[in-house]
Amino acid sequence: MKQWTLLLLLLVGALGNSFAAELDGTGTLTKHTFKHKGVEYDYWLYMPQNIAEDAPLLMVFHGYGSKNIPSVNYGFQPLADKHGFAICYPRGPKDFKGKHYWSVGYQFHIENNCERDDVGLAIRLAKHLQKEHKLSKENLFATGHSNGGAMSYILAYQASKHFTAVASVSGHIMECRYRTLTPKHPIPVMEVHGTEDRLSRWNGDPYNKDGWGADIATPRAVGLWAAANRCTHEETEVLPIVKNRVIAHRFVGGTGGNEVWFYEVVGGKHNWAGDSMNTAAEIWKFFSKYIK
16 A cells, blocks of 8 residues: 555656656756846846747746746746747835835835836846847837736836737736827737736726726726737637636738737636636737747
């Protein structure tokens, strides 16, 4: 009996290691630093083996205070190996609370003079990597979870000349940014969001009950980008159910073929939604439509 138990434990361990290796990918992950306007940022760069010249670059932005950097468990590295793109995981410096963050308009960051030019950092870092590693200048994508999702929205607002498309998971648009920023150019946008998210609330937080600052409702944020891209109609699909029901709302017929995808995770919480679908694969499927 003990032998069978030991064999079972070894088998489970082997499967666990195999899954971890699958998440890690087979390429190389290296840590670097980059300075922008006197501020030093860490970043990790994932390069698949034998990556082709002029390959796309994906920038993945972490959540507020995240200790899981680089965000290997998001599942992009095996996709990078398969489809041939590089991944950059930047890390925002710490705020007055000692938390790594991106400057997206949180009230306590504004009040404590923690606003930074993270948009400029993203643009300059991307250009550096494109030149250094001969990556594509036309195929630059951004995604992130929570605070990183909000950062992706900011890039859609302010850096649409540089980024090809963006995808947010559990992200939000702060009311102060909504009032002061206007989409400059059409850009494909994707949002994945749980209806029971208690941090980036589905219906927004107009009265700042959670302390981050007022933010707008998720359907309103998506509608903003559908309008900015002049999408003409909506197509709906229910994904195969794994845990939570996922309804894909795809707003199509936009300027230059642009689309806005909105994945409604029914009952979903503030997470990557990886227990309900292959979120990374859905995001890359969206980005792949716009590779030039």
